[in-house]
Amino acid sequence: MPDLNNIADTVSEFHTFYEAVAATLNAHRSTHSLSGAEIRILSEISVNQHPNAGQLATATNTDPGYLTRIIRSLEKQGLASRAPSRTDARSFALHLTEQGKNTLIDLQMASRDNVLQLLQPLNVRQQEQLAAAMLAIRQLLKGDGNGTPEVTYRHQLQPGDVGYLIHLHGGLYAREAGYNGEFEAHVCKTFAEFLPGYSPAKDRIVLAVANGEIVGSIAIVGATRQLAQLRWFIVHPDYRGFGIGKRLLADALAFCKDKQYQTVYLMTTSIQEHAGALFKQSGFRKTGEKLMQLWGQQLYEQRYDMDLV
Structure with a gap:
């Protein structure tokens, strides 16, 4: 049987290695005043199409109290707004403002440029291997419980x-x-x-x-x-x-x-x-x-x- 301790060491070493890679990929964020958590919430609001706070907390695994502070910060900066939900009068749906949409586009374009720079030294086969390995990690750790591969x-x-x-x-x-x-x-x-x-x-x-x-x-x-x-x-x-x-x-x-x-x-x-x-x-x-x-x-x-x- 595989030695679980050796596997754990390998995962820990990869985590340390990828923290340095992630720091390089996130270098573009230094030009914005937004925190990493705020950027993630902006992205989730865009992807999930007018979610409420409860849906956002579940999607991002964020503490509800901390999420409330992030949402208030985004509203204060003019990047997001709240409006009564059309499906549930007890909650508010979150929207990106035009400024929020433009800010997110700028961040995504800068992030794409950083990724392209990371991929540039690799040949096509190596790029495909890297993408496949990352997809495998994502599928194995996403925790949906069914283990069904994407084929x-x-x-x-x-x-x-x-x-x-x-x-x-x-x-x-x-x-x-x-x-x-x-x-x-x-x-x-x-x-x-x-x-x-x-x-x-x-x-x-x-x-x-x-x-x-x-x-x-x-x-x-x-x-x-x-x-x-x-x-x-x-x-x-x-x-x-x-x-x-x-x-x-x-x-x-x-x-x-x-x-x-x-x-x-x-x-x-x-x-x-x-x-x-x-x-x-x-x-x-x-x-x-x-x-x-x-x-x-x-x-x-x-x-x-x-x-x-």
């Missing part, structure tokens, strides 16, 4: 995608199925055969992406006008249980139907029991199996088919 899906292959998919297959199947390096070589070969003839008119790649990294994939490869093969179906272990596999499979099968394939098939092994169960639930039937010595294991190579017409 997007795309159908376009980008430079580096295939290399990463080969890495994902090789590492994952070595750990979970005990496959040797011959399996990774097999995956390399299948992609090498696929890429030269890839055509969106007959083929479909679906990639699940979270925090800037590929966490799942599936593909449909047109074999003939009537027959398609399902390939490279994988979901990273950290992202299982969130419906990603079902979403990928549904997307792939919808493509097959749209292209009017009559049959789609896939090859798997007896070791992939969970995948086999999902295939059966989705309407595939096992049409054959053969005992073989593959990738350092004795296993059954299995074929599953689904008729689409």
